[in-house]
Amino acid sequence: MYILGIFLMMMIIGALIGAITNHFAIKMLFRPYQPLYLFGKQVPFTPGLIPKRRDELARQMGQMVVNHLLTAEGIKKRLVSDTVKQQALKLGERLLGFFSKSELTTEEALEKIGVIDAANKADQFVHMWTDEKLASFLVKYENEPLKELIPEEVQEKLRGKIPMVSDYILQRAISYFASDAGKNRLGNMIDDFLKERGMLGSMVQMFLGNSSLVDRVQPEILKFLNNRETAKLLTDLLENEWDKLKQYSFKEADEKWNLKTLIMNLKERLIKPFSLNPFFERTIGSYITVVEKTLTNRLPDLIDRLLEEVARHLDDVLKRLQLDDIVKEQVDNFPVERLEEMVLSISKREFKMITYLGGLLGGIIGAFQALIVVLI
Structure with a gap:
């Protein structure tokens, strides 16, 4: 009876030590969130492992995403796959059908995205652009015969x-x-x-x-x-x-007959009748209807070219995006409390099993210890 009591006591103590140790080990992955100080010195194992290694974790996760998860090769394969092409084709056909029935004028559509008075602005731009180009041309060649x-x-x-x-x-x-x-x-x-x-x-x-x-x-x-x-x-x-x-020379002719003013006035007379107002007053549907059949027939080819062009420039796009820096920044800004909650919610059962396993191993070790004590 005495020997059985020793076995039971040491097994229970070993199981408690194993379970509690594993439980605290799991907790110490995340906690404490901030370093603790005692008498001006930092307490060992504070903060927790993940908060302490957050910078390194963020950097490693960024590299893992770029080098193994969102790789350019993987995205390229996905882009040129038949599935993506079929989905893009269906989307293109739906968009063509939608816009061909649109009663919105071009000006109204632009107003919806924040472009106000587009017709007048377009006319002003054309006048300013032609004035600048023509003036630049006249200055450049003023000494030419x-x-x-x-x-x-x-x-x-x-x-x-x-x-x-x-x-x-x-x-x-x-x-x-x-x-x-x-x-x-x-x-x-x-x-x-x-x-x-x-x-x-x-x-x-x-x-x-x-x-x-x-x-x-x-x-x-x-x-x-x-x-x-x-x-x-x-x-x-x-x-x-x-x-x-x-x-x-053009300069001499201008001094005699004021050619620059004559050319500018002629330019204004030629451009004035060609206002862009009618373009903005027509509905989007009227434009799409004219080319809908042609676009529908050429849509598969256009989508293939578009996806191939995107895939061709994907390496440069990903480099410019700097996904590893984006991931690192997001991990740095992600609350540790939220990360702990997510990990525990996903692996709660597994963590419990680890705790129980610690108790089981502690109990087995306690039994061996009791056996050694009895034998001695």
């Missing part, structure tokens, strides 16, 4: 139009001087000319009369204007002036 700025084909076409311009000028002149208005104007010019000649002009007027002189001069002017040599002379003059004009 015009013949270097105007393409040769354009120069040849403009030169080829000179006879037509010459003929147009002569025809307008003939039409004008043959009209009553032209004849009256010619009479006034002759009258002014004779007045400036004093006595001589008065004598000519007295002998011929103004109307008689006009009747004589008008046919001669019309004859001169209809003469082929006159047309050739005017064409030669215009060609000579064109050749001289091409030798001018």
Whole structure:
């Protein structure tokens, strides 16, 4: 009876020591959360293992995620898999169907994401952008001769139009001087000319009369204007002036004829009718409907290319994201109390079994000790 009591007592003591030791060992994984001090010195084993090694744990977890869990190769395989492609295709088809039925105008859709007055802003941007580009171009080439700025084909076409311009000028002149208005104007010019000649002009007027002189001069002017040599002379003059004009630098031409202002005004006149307002007033559905069939047919190919392009640049994207730093930062900011709660909630049964196992081993060790005591 005495021996049995020794066995039972030592087994119970051993089991309690084993169970309590394992229980505290588990607790010391997390607790205490902060270091404890006694007489100004830190108490050993404080803080707990995980709080003490938090920085190293965070760093190791970050490296584990990047090197073993979220690897570029694994994500690439997933991206180019048939499952992902099929899911992306279905999503693309749903989005196309949804947007093709949308009654929202482009401007309303932009307003929903915070872009207000998009049409006017787009017009202003186009005007500002073209002003900047055109001004920069004019400054860059202001010392270049015009013949270097105007393409040769354009120069040849403009030169080829000179006879037509010459003929147009002569025809307008003939039409004008043959009209009553032209004849009256010619009479006034002759009258002014004779007045400036004093006595001589008065004598000519007295002998011929103004109307008689006009009747004589008008046919001669019309004859001169209809003469082929006159047309050739005017064409030669215009060609000579064109050749001289091409030798001018843009800066010289601007000083003579204010070309910059002329070009800017011309640009404004050309752009003004092409406002972007109609684009923003149409519904999104109207745009999608036009290309829906084409997009639907090409969607598989587009998705394949998109996923392949993403996979191609995935290494660079992951490097820029610095996932290991993100994981480390999240672990550093994660409360130890919450981490303990999560681990215990997941492994509560296993931790209890460890405690019981400690008690069992302690009891077995206590039995061996009792046996040794009895034998001694």
